[in-house]
Amino acid sequence: xxxxxxxxxxxxxxxxxxxxxxxxxxxxxxxxxxxxxxxxxxxxxxxxxxxxxxxxxxxxxxxxxxxxxxxxxxxxxxxxxxxxxxxxxxxxxxxxxxxxxxxxxxxxxxxxxxxxxxxxxxxxxxxxxxxxxxxxxxxxxxxxxxxxxxxxxxxxxxxxxxxxxxxxxxxx
Numbered sequence: 009x010x011x012x013x014x015x016x017x018x019x020x021x022x023x024x025x026x027x028x029x030x031x032x033x034x035x036x037x038x039x040x041x042x043x044x045x046x047x048x049x050x051x052x053x054x055x056x057x058x059x060x061x062x063x064x065x066x067x068x069x070x071x072x073x074x075x076x077x078x079x080x081x082x083x084x085x086x087x088x089x090x091x092x093x094x095x096x097x098x099x100x101x102x103x104x105x106x107x108x109x110x111x112x113x114x115x116x117x118x119x120x121x122x123x124x125x126x127x128x129x130x131x132x133x134x135x136x137x138x139x140x141x142x143x144x145x146x147x148x149x150x151x152x153x154x155x156x157x158x159x160x161x162x163x164x165x166x167x168x169x170x171x172x173x174x175x176x177x178x179x180x
Contacts, residue, residue, distance in 0.1 A: 042147060049145075049146065049163055050162065050163045051161050051162060052075060052157045052161035052163075053145050053146075054145075055077075055107070055109070055137065056137065056138070056141045056145070057109060057137045058114070058135065058137075059133060059135055060114050060117045060118050061127055061133075072160075073104060073159060074103070074105070074157065075105040075107060075156075075157045075161070076101075076107065076154060076156050076176070077107045077154065077155045078090065078091075078106065079110070079142070079149060079151055079152065079153040079154070080109070080120075080152050081110060081112060082112055082117070082119070082120040086151070087151050089170060090154075090170055091120070091126070094106070094126075095124045098126070100173075101131065103131070104180065105131055105133065106126075106131060106133070108120075108132065108134050109136075109142075110136060111136070111137055112136070117136055120134075150168065152167075153167070153168055154167040155167075156176065165179045
């Protein structure tokens, strides 16, 4: 009877230690990924995307212009408000690359671009990115999420969540 108690206690201790090791390892991996992403996005990252519409994918990266990346979802009310505000102030974004990126279908992205009448602007790109590529490029993010890069591709400002257009324009 005593040896059965020892076996059970040993199993419990081993299980608890195994769980602790697993949780610590998982936390360390997440922290390292987060640190890698933070370093990676300090400079305009390579974007594994597919262009929706007529713009060529890589033109923005060769332009030497300020680039704003807006990660969105067409069903997100905050994204809809954000896009409406940008469309209303589009002249304030002249000479700036606006990259609207989503992990939704090409059809959803195309419809969204037409609804907000930004589908024919040569400085606005509509881009599809696979969910795994979003995670590997930007980490675990919500929508809307905005990154503002200067002419040299250096990160100037990151906005998480709905952001007033005036706040974005202050950083240009």
